Amino acid sequence: MSGIATVWSYRDAFLAGLGNTAALVGLALVLSLPLAALAAVLLVEASAPVRRLGREVVDLFRCVPFLLLAYVIYYGLPEIGLRLGAWWAGLVALVLYNGAYFTEILRAAALSLPREAVEAGRAYGFSRAQLYGRIVLPLVALDAGPVIGNQIVVMIKDTALLMVITVQELSFVANFVNARAFAPFAPFATALLLYWVLCLVAEAGVGLIARERRRRYG
Amino acid sequence: MTFDDVLTLLAAASITLGLSVAGIALGLPIGLGLALLRSARLPVLDQAIAALVSLVRAAPIVTLALFVFFVLPEAGLELAPIPAAVVTLTLNTAAFDCEIFRAGLAAFPRDQLEAASAYGLRPATRFRRIVLPQLWRASLGPLVSEMTIVLKGTPAVAVIGVVEITRAAGRIGAQTYEPLPPFLAATVLYTALIAVLVRGQRFAEARIARRYGYAVS
Numbered sequence: 133m134s135g136i137a138t139v140w141s142y143r144d145a146f147l148a149g150l151g152n153t154a155a156l157v158g159l160a161l162v163l164s165l166p167l168a169a170l171a172a173v174l175l176v177e178a179s180a181p182v183r184r185l186g187r188e189v190v191d192l193f194r195c196v197p198f199l200l201l202a203y204v205i206y207y208g209l210p211e212i213g214l215r216l217g218a219w220w221a222g223l224v225a226l227v228l229y230n231g232a233y234f235t236e237i238l239r240a241a242a243l244s245l246p247r248e249a250v251e252a253g254r255a256y257g258f259s260r261a262q263l264y265g266r267i268v269l270p271l272v273a274l275d276a277g278p279v280i281g282n283q284i285v286v287m288i289k290d291t292a293l294l295m296v297i298t299v300q301e302l303s304f305v306a307n308f309v310n311a312r313a314f315a316p317f318a319p320f321a322t323a324l325l326l327y328w329v330l331c332l333v334a335e336a337g338v339g340l341i342a343r344e345r346r347r348r349y350g
Numbered sequence: 351m352t353f354d355d356v357l358t359l360l361a362a363a364s365i366t367l368g369l370s371v372a373g374i375a376l377g378l379p380i381g382l383g384l385a386l387l388r389s390a391r392l393p394v395l396d397q398a399i400a401a402l403v404s405l406v407r408a409a410p411i412v413t414l415a416l417f418v419f420f421v422l423p424e425a426g427l428e429l430a431p432i433p434a435a436v437v438t439l440t441l442n443t444a445a446f447d448c449e450i451f452r453a454g455l456a457a458f459p460r461d462q463l464e465a466a467s468a469y470g471l472r473p474a475t476r477f478r479r480i481v482l483p484q485l486w487r488a489s490l491g492p493l494v495s496e497m498t499i500v501l502k503g504t505p506a507v508a509v510i511g512v513v514e515i516t517r518a519a520g521r522i523g524a525q526t527y528e529p530l531p532p533f534l535a536a537t538v539l540y541t542a543l544i545a546v547l548v549r550g551q552r553f554a555e556a557r558i559a560r561r562y563g564y565a566v567s
Contacts, residue, residue: 196537197502203529207523292410303410307416
């Protein structure tokens with residue numbers, strides 16, 4: 133019981149940590165999804181050498197552990213004269229890392245689109261921008277919804293690693309409270325539960341997309 | 351970065367590799383067992399496993415590591431950092447393996463099961479001779495993806511004091527005041543380790559395709 137009291141007395145810290153985690157995930161999503169959509173279009177449309185280079189870059193990001201990428205960005209950017217705080221370095225790492233995964237997800241979904249829809253659009257004289265904006269991207273968004281949802285769950289969990297570069301997110305707070313109060317169970321259990329809630333929210337979002345898809349295409 | 355630092359990183363790479371191999375080797379049978387238990391649809395136990403798997407899958411490895419390292423001692427199970435790290439990785443990967451195997455089991459053709467029963471195979475024999483060989487071939491792709499995720503998850507256990515590649519690189523960076531070279535070297539090491547896994551998967555897939563005439567993607 134005393135554990136619950138401890139967590140309750142640090143509720144502001146926990147809420148701030150949860151807010152930080154949610155803000156990082158939200159902002160990283162808003163930035164990385166459009167970037168990934170752009171990169172995916174490039175990877176389908178560009179000339180062969182550019183495509184190959186792009187694929188190598190995407191694969192490289194997918195081979196590197198997220199924490200290491202965060203370290204390289206946190207310590208590497210000052211070397212090229214860009215001094216970012218831990219929070220912003222963490223955000224950049226999240227955007228680049230997940231952007232690579234989203235690119236791959238969107239590219240795969242675009243390649244498995246039914247040809248008819250695209251050809252019909254072309255036959256109606258759609259310009260390339262219209263083709264992507266009105267036909268390809270909406271279909272891809274609906275098709276890739278569940279996979280993107282999975283990646284968002286991965287993303288939520290990756291933010292926990294940012295505690296190592298001193299971003300004050302949820303795990304950082306739990307560890308801090310544990311160190312202050314010498315009561316490990318309640319703070320970590322609270323953090324795990326809050327992560328679970330965040331993941332359930334993400335899954336509910338995926339459920340909405342799936343329902344929309346069923347409503348439109350049965 | 352001196353030659354000694356490179357040796358330190360290589361030694362740390364063996365820790366990373368050892369942790370991953372131990373976690374994967376323990377997690378695979380546990381995940382398979384959980385999936386089989388769930389496919390038996392026992393009341394209560396089924397929901398309990400589903401809730402546990404959902405919770406563990408939603409838990410970041412860092413948080414899980416801190417939980418195992420700090421909370422299990424309260425329950426009387428004191429673990430040194432390395433065993434705690436193995437327990438963490440095993441728990442994490444077992445939950446994901448469980449879902450992979452469960453998907454494979456759910457997609458298993460029913461007629462084959464019925465044919466096996468009709469031939470009088472006992473459930474254990476049926477599983478060993480009919481289900482398992484096909485299950486592992488179908489699950490190979492997702493399982494290898496999961497293994498690369500375990501490898502990439504190992505830096506998270508550095509928080510409980512295990513000196514693996516990332517932590518070793520951090521230490522070298524702190525000593526030399528030049529963090530970037532060791533971190534870039536660490537990146538090369540991880541990429542090499544993961545590339546070996548993915549190559550192995552492609553090789554196994556090619557052999558399966560040759561022997562059984564269908565490609566498992």
